[in-house]
Amino acid sequence: MNISVRTARPAEYAPLGDITAQAYLQDGLLDFGESDSYLGELRAVARRAAAADVLVAVDGERLLGGVTFVPSGGPMADIARPGEAEIRMLAVARDARGQGAGEALVRACVDRARATTGCTAVVLSTQRTMRAAHRVYERLGFTRSPERDWNPLPELADITLLTYELTL
Numbered sequence: 001m002n003i004s005v006r007t008a009r010p011a012e013y014a015p016l017g018d019i020t021a022q023a024y025l026q027d028g029l030l031d032f033g034e035s036d037s038y039l040g041e042l043r044a045v046a047r048r049a050a051a052a053d054v055l056v057a058v059d060g061e062r063l064l065g066g067v068t069f070v071p072s073g074g075p076m077a078d079i080a081r082p083g084e085a086e087i088r089m090l091a092v093a094r095d096a097r098g099q100g101a102g103e104a105l106v107r108a109c110v111d112r113a114r115a116t117t118g119c120t121a122v123v124l125s126t127q128r129t130m131r132a133a134h135r136v137y138e139r140l141g142f143t144r145s146p147e148r149d150w151n152p153l154p155e156l157a158d159i160t161l162l163t164y165e166l167t168l
Contacts, residue, residue, distance in 0.1 A: 079150065
């Protein structure tokens with residue numbers, strides 16, 4: 001497989017939204033399944049692209065997955081502080097997993113962060129069950145930052161997102 005990472009094209013927004021939504025659904029990451037309100041956010045790639053950088057991993061013309069890179073705060077940031085970039089909504093199509101697409105997307109985000117003036121760290125949130133993703137983050141030098149763990153739905157006490165940080 002020859003994986004490359006680049007900025008998503010508008011024609012790829014809908015397919016990437018489907019890949020992202022299906023990845024979260026198939027992995028059981030949405031507490032309310034098909035009725036989860038976050039599903040709409042996962043599909044809203046055009047909205048993300050208007051507020052942040054949406055990157056895709058491709059093999060030729062085949063779309064493998066994507067990620068949202070938030071270079072310096074703004075409406076797409078969940079946990080980034082001043083001087084930090086944030087990685088959000090990383091997803092790889094089920095049939096493309098285990099072949100390096102996810103790692104290539106994370107590396108591309110780290111490279112972008114290093115090229116961003118004043119950026120000192122990259123942060124991200126992840127669910128406890130995303131163990132394969134945790135291994136990728138740790139292999140690339142990210143460390144857990146449990147003091148930043150948070151709950152996106154405070155009314156549901158059992159949803160805590162783990163945070164990771166990479167100091168640049």
